[in-house]
Amino acid sequence: MDYKRIVIFTGGLLAKEFIQEIQTDDIVIAADRGALYLIEHGIKPHIAVGDFDSISEAEREIVSNNSGKFVACDPVHKDLTDTEMAFETALDHEPTHILIFGATGTRMDHTLANVHIMVRAMQHHISCALQDEHNYMMLTTSSAVVETRGYTYVSLLPLTHEVTGICLEGFMYPLDQATIRMGQSLGISNKLLGESGTVTIDSGLLLIIQSKD
The missing domain is CATH 3.40.50.10240 (Thiamin pyrophosphokinase, catalytic domain)
Incomplete structure (x- = not known):
């Protein structure tokens, strides 16, 4: 297509x-x-x-x-x-x-x-x-490329009970095989180091929110 x-x-x-x-x-x-x-x-x-x-x-x-x-x-x-x-x-x-x-x-x-x-x-x-x-939102069940788009922060929130195997490349605060469960704030207010970064996960449904004040 x-x-x-x-x-x-x-x-x-x-x-x-x-x-x-x-x-x-x-x-x-x-x-x-x-x-x-x-x-x-x-x-x-x-x-x-x-x-x-x-x-x-x-x-x-x-x-x-x-x-x-x-x-x-x-x-x-x-x-x-x-x-x-x-x-x-x-x-x-x-x-x-x-x-x-x-x-x-x-x-x-x-x-x-x-x-x-x-x-x-x-x-x-x-x-x-x-x-x-103030926001740009998207979802992933596997991997996503995050571009700056003029936003300051990148936050990750699970839309399932938990999201496992989270790896971040090109971010100020990297993650390696991390797990985020609903109610946890580990993924809030990260930043890109350059024009883009990559988010990959093993399981779950992850909401990626780019934001600025």
Whole structure:
């Protein structure tokens, strides 16, 4: 399969610089307010999905008229969040990578649900990342290359009871066959020594969070 990236803009915290991250060949999917945000910044999403209960009727009309495809659902009788609707739509296009903007914000329940969406992507053998102004998040069950991307810290958190065989190369605080269990802070606030570093693990599911204040 050729490389195919889908960029999702959803209704959490968004910033203008995210617009510059969109590449020519990307498929752009927007969820709810994320669609309006894109259109207000001169980008027409290929697909807009959601219940659109966070925007006015006039704004909804703007989104409908400026999206390649507009898919609306009832805000009460639905089982998926708007972000998951966008994610499911992305899966239909069989991408190799999904990058999600606006997946974090003041609602911790939505933020955690969106982190869990990356697990779903991994089950489909699709790499996935969440990005906001202060964080870049991804998962691994084997190995991952971490690039600076302008972030200061790199933290490792287990999404399973434990993650074993953790080895770090290119980091200020190296690890060799380490184990991190839920509730432990061993992997918090590491730093890269150069432009990139490598994380490898033997078992478990590891959340890698790059962050800056």
